[in-house]
Amino acid sequence: MTIRTMLAASVAFACLCAPALADTSSKKIALSNNYAGNSWRQAMLTSWDKITKEAVSKGVVAAADPFTTAENQATEQAAQIQNMILQGYDAIVINAASPTALNGAIKEACDAGITVVSFDGVVTEPCAWRIAVDFKAMGESQIDYLAKKLPKGGNLLEIRGLAGVSVDDEIHAGIAAGVAKNSQFKIVGSVNGDWAQDVAQRAVAGILPSLPEVAAVVTQGGDGYGAAQAFAAAKRPTPTIVMGNREDELVWWKGQKDKDGYETMSVSIAPGVSTLAFWVAQQILDGKEVKKDLVVPFLRIDQANLEENLKNTQKGGVANVEYSLEDAQKVIDAK
Amino acid sequence: MKLSSGTIRLIIPAASLVLLLAAVFYMQPRAMSYTGLNLLFNLAVPIALATIAQMLIMSVNDLDLSMGTFVSFCACVSATFLQSSPALGILIFLGAIATYALIGVVIYVRDLPSIVVTLGMSFVWGGIAVLILPSPGGTAPTWARWLMTAKPPLVPMAIVASILIAAVTHYIVMRSSFGVLMRGVGGNDRSVERAGWSVLGLRAATYALAGFFAVLAGIALVGLTTSADANIALRYTLLSIAGVILGGGQFVGGKVSPIGAVIGALTLTLAGSFLSFMRISPDWQIGAQGAILIVVLALRLALNRLEKREKSQ
Structure with a gap:
């Protein structure tokens, strides 16, 4: 190595070492x-x-x-x-x-x-750089939570997002992986809620009559409140509905929690x-x-930090x- | 010197393009370069091709509401079949062009409104596109990518392509005997028929030619974006219609101008850049785009009146 390349190398090294130059x-x-x-x-x-x-x-x-x-x-x-x-x-x-x-x-x-x-x-x-959310892990975390809460398992209703969008595929893949790991759960129905409360409510109301007892609803965010409304309208017992951090969902959860200690979790990006x-x-x-x-x-919200998160969430926001x-x-x- | 009415109709779109271009250069001097012009106009090339396709349909008094989904479909085919097995890809395109000819025949024979048939077809094309590419992806054929990113000397590719498209279609529509007959069908199909021509055949050929240019639009678009998705070109339906009108074409009467249509497509693209350089908030952008359209159309209407007054004198 000649002196010159050594010098060049040391300069390059110095640049690498000092951040925020x-x-x-x-x-x-x-x-x-x-x-x-x-x-x-x-x-x-x-x-x-x-x-x-x-x-x-x-x-x-x-x-x-x-x-x-x-x-x-x-x-x-x-x-x-x-x-x-x-x-x-x-x-x-x-x-x-x-x-x-x-x-x-x-x-x-x-x-x-x-x-x-x-x-x-x-x-x-x-x-390009990519800052991605691990949507698959987000789906899987829902089943992990349910496995702890409902060790006996049961029937699941899955509400999916907008068909043909990669985020929907990934969350669904995570949920499928979670169910494969926890064989006590079985997905008995699946609808597209398009991440919107009104669409989800209509879709769930449509499929409910054909379903056996549902223990829990796994969601993708923006659809939990609509699902809860559909269950209430059909006069069926409210299952554990995983929420998606929307303000209307958190308000509904808070109401149920105060009324009879309803437990669930909420997760979204x-x-x-x-x-x-x-x-x-x-x-x-x-x-x-x-x-x-x-x-x-x-961002995950649990029973314990629900009030705190709700307080910081704008009306109609996330x-x-x-x-x-x-x-x-x-x-x-x-x- | 007396200008022909066709030339007068071309002046307004050309003048608005020059005016917009001057405004963009003033706001963003960086755009006044080889790369700058290419960046401003390269996405206008597929729009220009789609506008030409729409113009052909409009020249026989019809309107194609499936243009956007059809170009999306062509983009999906280009990014999948045309890339992996070119023969099959070309076959699919030939089938699509034949379908266009068939649509033209059906609309004429059954005397159906073209907007209803093409609106229905838009769902068909959209559905097939989703089947081909359920999630965004695919790869552009190397030659399409090469063509769209080629760097000819002196003049950027986007400008060369626009001039080429305008010249070729001007020859087909304004100079060839087929073009005259086609516009004749739009102007008065009965007299064309009495003169011994097959209106059915002419309409089928016009639709097939439109299908061909829409296919080119799809390939050009994929050459620019490198990959496709089923919704990639939905805007093209309205953009292509606006482009034709902006370029001096009319909905009825076979009054169209290929050079004007290409200029119209360029103007629409430039209007988007202009608004974004002006830092107009996105809430207002659609409205502002509409305002530009209205101003140009109003100018044209005024000119039409002038033209009429001169004729009556």
């Missing part, structure tokens, strides 16, 4: 969001606004502008991303309309030297994950080594957590 105060980050039409997405945008405004005023980054496409279409979002390249953003944070259909535009962004971080609706393009994506993008711009696939924990820079660093460093 690069300054991000002149960097601009954009949020490309495909949809804003439900309470979860509204909470996500509010969280983004709150955390990034603070970051901008403190001079952590120069700008953090949110953009939402009007029609939830992949081609529209691809055009939006290409516009962001032209606008000179240094990083783009994406909640994608499609895991694959944006890959062409994302490749263009990477080729232009832009950092791309996707979350919730993640993308498959290898040059916190809309504040957008702020985690923001900090991850900021850290990458800062020169930090971040692996391409990160996993964000889901239980939420916002992430700080330190939280993001913890997620990045997690192995």
Whole structure:
């Protein structure tokens, strides 16, 4: 090894060792969001606004502008991303309309030297970072909880999400895996609730007459309250319904808990994950080594912390957590 | 010098495109480059092709409400069969084009409203697309990807493609005898029939040609996005109709303009970028897009009146 390469190597080494060398105060980050039409997405945008405004005023980054496409279409979002390249953003944070259909535009962004971080609706393009929720584990955790609560097992009704969406497939796969592990449970019926209370209520009401006694209902979020209403309307005993952190669900659970000590759990992904994506993008711009696939924990509410979470949840909203820079660093460093 | 009415009808869309482009360059000087222009316009290429397809259907006084789902279907086929076994993919496309011809025949023979038939077909195409690609995925054929990301010297691919599409379709629709007959069917099909032509055959051919351009739109779209999903091009139904109207075409009477249609597609794409550079909140964007459309159409209406007044004098 010549002196020169040794010198170069040691310089490179020094760069690797000292974190936060690069300054991000002149960097601009954009949020490309495909949809804003439900309470979860509204909470996500509010969280983004709150955390990034603070970051901008403190001079952590120069700008953090949110953009939402009007029609939830992949081609529209691809055009939006290409516009962001032209606008000179240094990083783009994406909640994608499609895991694959944006890959062409994302490749263009990477080729232009832009950092791309996707979350919730993640993308498959290898040059982008992904902050994914382990939806499969989320489904499995429901069965694990039920196995503890109902050791004797019983019949399960499964409410699924929107057909053809990858999140629905993954949660369902987790639930199926959990049932395979705990043979005392049997799924006797399955309906699509589309993550909406009214759809879930109609679907459950439709299938209920054909079902034997149901011990528990496994859900995907946004459908638990509708299921409870359907059971009440059919005058059937209320089973253990797993909730999905929506405010109406938590209120109903609180009411039942106060009335007769009803027990269940609630699990979903916190809309504040957008702020985690923001900090991850900021850290990458800062020169930090971040692996391409990160996993964000889901937000679980239990009997004990129900009141506390309900208090912090807006009317008509979703239980939420916002992430700080330190939280993001913890997620990045997690192995 | 006296301008023909066709040229006058082209002036408004061309002028609005230039105006928008100037505004975009002013707001975002970065766009004034080879890469910039490509980024602004490359997603307009599949829209332009779909607009041409819609224009062909409109030239015989019909309207195709299945354009978006059909392009999505073509994109799904391109990302799966056309990539893995090209022969089968081409066969499927030929079948789809034949189906389009058949739709044209059925609409004419049974005297059905085209919007009802094509609206029904949109569910058929959408259903098949979901069957082919139940979850988003697939891979673009290498040649399609190469074609759409090619970097010709001096002028970006998106512009070259747009000019090529405009030139070819201008020849077919405005210069060839088939084009004259096709527009004749839209203008007055009875006189075309009396002159000894088969309106049935002409309509079938027009629909097949529209199907062919929609297939090209699907392939071009996949070449840009690298993969497909069953809902990828749903916007194209309305975009293509708006593009034709914006480009000087009319719903009835066989009055269409291929060059105008391509310009219309480019203008619509540019309008989206313009609004996003203006930082208009997404809640207002659809409305603003509509406002741009209305302004251009109002201008055209005013010009039409002027034209009429001149004729009557």
